[in-house]
Amino acid sequence: MAQKPLKIAVVPGDGIGVEVMPWGVQCLKEISELYNIPLYFEEFDFASVPFYKKHGDMLPRDWKTTLSQFDAIYFGAVGMPDELPDEVTLWGSLLKFRREFDQYINLRPCRLIAGVKSPLADRKPGDIDFWIVRENTEGEYSQIGGKMFEGTDREIVMQETVMTRFGVDRVLKYAFDLAQSRPRKKLTSATKSNGISTTMPWWDSRVREMATKYPDVNVDKYHIDILTAHFVQKPNIFDVVVGSNLFGDILSDLGPACTGTIGIAPSANINPEGKFPSLFEPVHGSAPDIAGKGIANPVGMIWAGQMLLHHFGHTSAAAALLQAMENVLGRSDPGVLTADMGGKGTTKILGEAIVGEIRGFR
Ligand code: ATP
Ligand code: MG
Numbered sequence: 001m002a003q004k005p006l007k008i009a010v011v012p013g014d015g016i017g018v019e020v021m022p023w024g025v026q027c028l029k030e031i032s033e034l035y036n037i038p039l040y041f042e043e044f045d046f047a048s049v050p051f052y053k054k055h056g057d058m059l060p061r062d063w064k065t066t067l068s069q070f071d072a073i074y075f076g077a078v079g080m081p082d083e084l085p086d087e088v089t090l091w092g093s094l095l096k097f098r099r100e101f102d103q104y105i106n107l108r109p110c111r112l113i114a115g116v117k118s119p120l121a122d123r124k125p126g127d128i129d130f131w132i133v134r135e136n137t138e139g140e141y142s143q144i145g146g147k148m149f150e151g152t153d154r155e156i157v158m159q160e161t162v163m164t165r166f167g168v169d170r171v172l173k174y175a176f177d178l179a180q181s182r183p184r185k186k187l188t189s190a191t192k193s194n195g196i197s198t199t200m201p202w203w204d205s206r207v208r209e210m211a212t213k214y215p216d217v218n219v220d221k222y223h224i225d226i227l228t229a230h231f232v233q234k235p236n237i238f239d240v241v242v243g244s245n246l247f248g249d250i251l252s253d254l255g256p257a258c259t260g261t262i263g264i265a266p267s268a269n270i271n272p273e274g275k276f277p278s279l280f281e282p283v284h285g286s287a288p289d290i291a292g293k294g295i296a297n298p299v300g301m302i303w304a305g306q307m308l309l310h311h312f313g314h315t316s317a318a319a320a321l322l323q324a325m326e327n328v329l330g331r332s333d334p335g336v337l338t339a340d341m342g343g344k345g346t347t348k349i350l351g352e353a354i355v356g357e358i359r360g361f362r
Contacts, residue, residue: 005038006312009070009277014048014089015286016296016347017076023351024074024301027321030358031309035317042070047093049080058092064100067277072308073097075281076301080288094279098136101276103269104167105174106134106248108283109307110235110255113264114330116341120232120258125326130238132255133175134248136269138167139199141245161199163244168203172210174272175242179217182239187211189221190243190251203244228254256283261340263297264329266304268311278311280304297338298351299325324357 008028012021025041032039044066045051046059058078060066067073075097079089097103112118112128120128145159179187189207193200204221211219222230224247230237231254243251256265265283272278282300290296302325310318328336328350336353337343345353 003038005040006072007040007070008042008308009067009073010041010043011047011073012043012076013078013093013286014050014080015077015288015291016284017078017286017301019291019294019296019347020282020298020301020351021074021076023298023347023354024305026351026355027302027324027358028074028305028309030355031317031321031324032314034320034358034361035314037309037314037317047075047078049083049089052084052088052092058089059096063096067097067101070277071274071312073277073279074305074308075279077282077284077286079286082288097279098269101271101279102137103271103276103279104135104137105171105268105270105272106136106252107178107268107270107307108132108134108252108256108265109303110238110259112259113326115326115332115337116260116264116329118258118260120235123235123258128235128259130235130255131178131240132248132252133171133178133240133242134252135168135171135243135245136248137245138162138164139245161196161244163199163203165206168206168244169210170272172206172242174270175240176210176214176217179240180214184218184239185216186218186220186239187214188227188238188241189219190224190227190241190247191221192224192247194223199244207242224250227251231255231258253283261297262300263338263340264299264303266300266307268304268307270311278308280308280311294346294348295339296347297340298347298354299329302351302354320361321358324354324361327357328353 012018052058078093110130112125114125140161142162148156191200193204262284267283268280270278306318306321334343336345338345
């Protein structure tokens, strides 16, 4: 029986998003051909500054119906802060997707690749290889808060952290499942129960309860302050790290930073039940400073595509695509690596090298 194609909405967006996207799509096409995975792509021009200029909005009115028909959104980058404020571009597109499609998991790999220099001295590939799972919808980023006596010297400001059993448990379950699927089966929870007296001790108790369902997963926890220090000093102790919205946000920038340039790191916003599409994107933004120059690193975009395949269970194809990227970067050819990795290569040169590597697997 013919496999149903995986439907992918391609949304390149702005700036370098438009430049790196074709390489992401090309790599997905090449690898899926090799592994006989039917993919269906459709490209959209919304969620971009040019679309806004033409239509007065970041998205068409029926965007939710349109995108709901896809399994995944493959997203480049959005925003040109010199032309439109981030509140319009980001809030008007990416954050709407995240909220309306209940993408409550943010997932980022933290993996040191041969050929990419880590800012951490003496780190070798294999020393850093873990995942960060961030709660993506509640927690510290609630809209609940207030101000009193504004502008006076009695001024008071407050912002509430809101955690729900439903919201936290579903993220913990995802993180435990991920840990269980990995050889080391280790889960680290980010906490701060020695300083934050209500939410964090409760978070710890939810972790303890979930742990009873996963007797084979080895669980530990660290306070966020020492945890960030360990990211830098002993990243090899981690396998899967789970954190609240704020802690996860901090960790998911620090982790990839330890593995080299922002140009290679991918990120996924996931609705695990598949009720809504999940979104796969590079960590980097539209990079207006280098947009249009053809020198953006396409690896973050390609790696996001790799995460997409992995998420939908195409693990062999995903492993092969990761291998292709690692082979090319591992050769450390300065003519191929882009400037952010210390080379002289262009988006096209590096993109073609990875495509060539995949073709070499035939
Ligand atoms: P956002 O607010 O959308 O996250 P930003 O301005 O914070 O965007 P980026 O757009 O990612 O961050 O740019 C940060 C810096 O990293 C810039 O100097 C940019 O040129 C560089 N950069 C980002 N992505 C890449 C890439 N793929 N290749 C090379 N350099 C990149
Ligand atoms: Mg920014």
